[in-house]
Amino acid sequence: MGAKQVSSSLVLLALISILVVSVSAKIRDSTLKKIKEINSNGPYLGLLTVYPPEEAAFNASRRFRVGTVNDVKVIYVRCGVGMVNAAAATQQLADFFNVRGIVHFGIAGSLDPTISYGDVAVIKRVANTAVYDMLNPNAQTTHSHVTKDDLIIGEYHQPKAENESSNRLGRVAFRGERFFPPKGEPNVDISETWFNSTKKWVDLAFQLVDKVELNETGLPQKPKVVVGVNGSTADISLENLAYRTFLYDEFKVSVHDAESSAVVMTSSSNGYKVIAIRGLSDLSGADKAGTPSYRDITANNTVAVLRDFIQILHENNEA
Numbered sequence: 001m002g003a004k005q006v007s008s009s010l011v012l013l014a015l016i017s018i019l020v021v022s023v024s025a026k027i028r029d030s031t032l033k034k035i036k037e038i039n040s041n042g043p044y045l046g047l048l049t050v051y052p053p054e055e056a057a058f059n060a061s062r063r064f065r066v067g068t069v070n071d072v073k074v075i076y077v078r079c080g081v082g083m084v085n086a087a088a089a090t091q092q093l094a095d096f097f098n099v100r101g102i103v104h105f106g107i108a109g110s111l112d113p114t115i116s117y118g119d120v121a122v123i124k125r126v127a128n129t130a131v132y133d134m135l136n137p138n139a140q141t142t143h144s145h146v147t148k149d150d151l152i153i154g155e156y157h158q159p160k161a162e163n164e165s166s167n168r169l170g171r172v173a174f175r176g177e178r179f180f181p182p183k184g185e186p187n188v189d190i191s192e193t194w195f196n197s198t199k200k201w202v203d204l205a206f207q208l209v210d211k212v213e214l215n216e217t218g219l220p221q222k223p224k225v226v227v228g229v230n231g232s233t234a235d236i237s238l239e240n241l242a243y244r245t246f247l248y249d250e251f252k253v254s255v256h257d258a259e260s261s262a263v264v265m266t267s268s269s270n271g272y273k274v275i276a277i278r279g280l281s282d283l284s285g286a287d288k289a290g291t292p293s294y295r296d297i298t299a300n301n302t303v304a305v306l307r308d309f310i311q312i313l314h315e316n317n318e319a
């Protein structure tokens, strides 16, 4: 995803009858009482998005909005951009509220030539692709734990001076996260690269293909829903063709954003069902100069998919 923020769009908010709870560092007794009341009416489906552009800037507390979408009880929260915000908001949902599972949604950048503007991807598994060792140029080949080869920066050094084979930035060797599994040994973290959306939910999401009404006005192609892609997450706004190609080739990832792996990892660590749905508003550096912004139409298409998916979860007694 580039400089664009992930948006929830007004479509969704309009559906929610609002009761607002702010959870900040110091929680007042009155807030805890309200949370208890809310929870006694649960369980809810947790909906977590990133940054509706229309909302005001920084506020240390998060607002949890309680309501219904298609008759399903939901708690909606906007986490803010980046992996720490995403993990913190997910943990707050898990700690404070009576939720059955978490549906994460937003916009993203495509790394995959078959997925373009306005399409919506349901992510099957996602990796934090920015956990790495930054090595000297003379380090031994392939320190990466999780890709075939390192990212050798010298190989991108163009044009090379006659006497230069490389540069001093060396190479980047990728490793996984350290994960605390929900039923693991206490205090024992394991190395894990891929965090999975709940399989049953991904299987149900196949019903969305060719079913959701997506807006195609002004898009260069007819938009589609793609289910089961691999995702990349990092606190990196990706707008670089060479790095896009490296990630696509080495990690086989189709979409990039700054939150999904944090949400899926945190949900998994807490033993919650989870899925990530991301619309593609840009091509992560493969965009032609002068391409218009497809952010708003993509956000709306993402929400259209979200609404139909909530309906499917409901029909299958998952929400």
Ligand SMILES: *[C@@H]1O[C@H](CO)[C@@H](O)[C@H](O)[C@H]1NC(C)=O
Pocket: 022, 056, 058, 059, 060, 061
């Ligand atoms: C931040 O959230 C609190 C709690 O909801 C609210 O009272 C306050 O007005 C907000 N501040 C800003 C700057 O929006």
Ligand SMILES: *[C@@H]1O[C@H](CO)[C@@H](O)[C@H](O)[C@H]1NC(C)=O
Pocket: 161, 163, 164, 165
């Ligand atoms: C390459 O040659 C230039 C000019 O002769 C010199 O300044 C530079 O240090 C050399 N670079 C390397 C990597 O040897």
Ligand SMILES: *[C@@H]1O[C@H](CO)[C@@H](O)[C@H](O)[C@H]1NC(C)=O
Pocket: 125, 179, 192, 194, 195, 196, 268
């Ligand atoms: C995700 O699925 C893969 C393949 O089934 C598995 O190897 C991996 O351990 C799973 N990740 C987690 C965090 O459970």
Ligand SMILES: *[C@@H]1O[C@H](CO)[C@@H](O)[C@H](O)[C@H]1NC(C)=O
Pocket: 215, 216, 217, 218, 297, 300
């Ligand atoms: C579809 O997108 C166009 C252009 O972005 C917008 O003007 C129109 O209102 C949208 N249609 C619907 C039904 O949302």
Ligand SMILES: *[C@@H]1O[C@H](CO)[C@@H](O)[C@H](O)[C@H]1NC(C)=O
Pocket: 228, 229, 230, 251, 252, 253, 254
């Ligand atoms: C996702 O990753 C797996 C394992 O590398 C690969 O087999 C699969 O083709 C990838 N999926 C897509 C849609 O690229």
Ligand SMILES: *[C@@H]1O[C@H](CO)[C@@H](O)[C@H](O)[C@H]1NC(C)=O
Pocket: 009, 010, 011, 215, 296, 297, 300
């Ligand atoms: C997105 O949806 C909102 C709410 O329905 C609408 O006001 C807006 O025009 C839509 N934008 C586009 C680009 O379709």
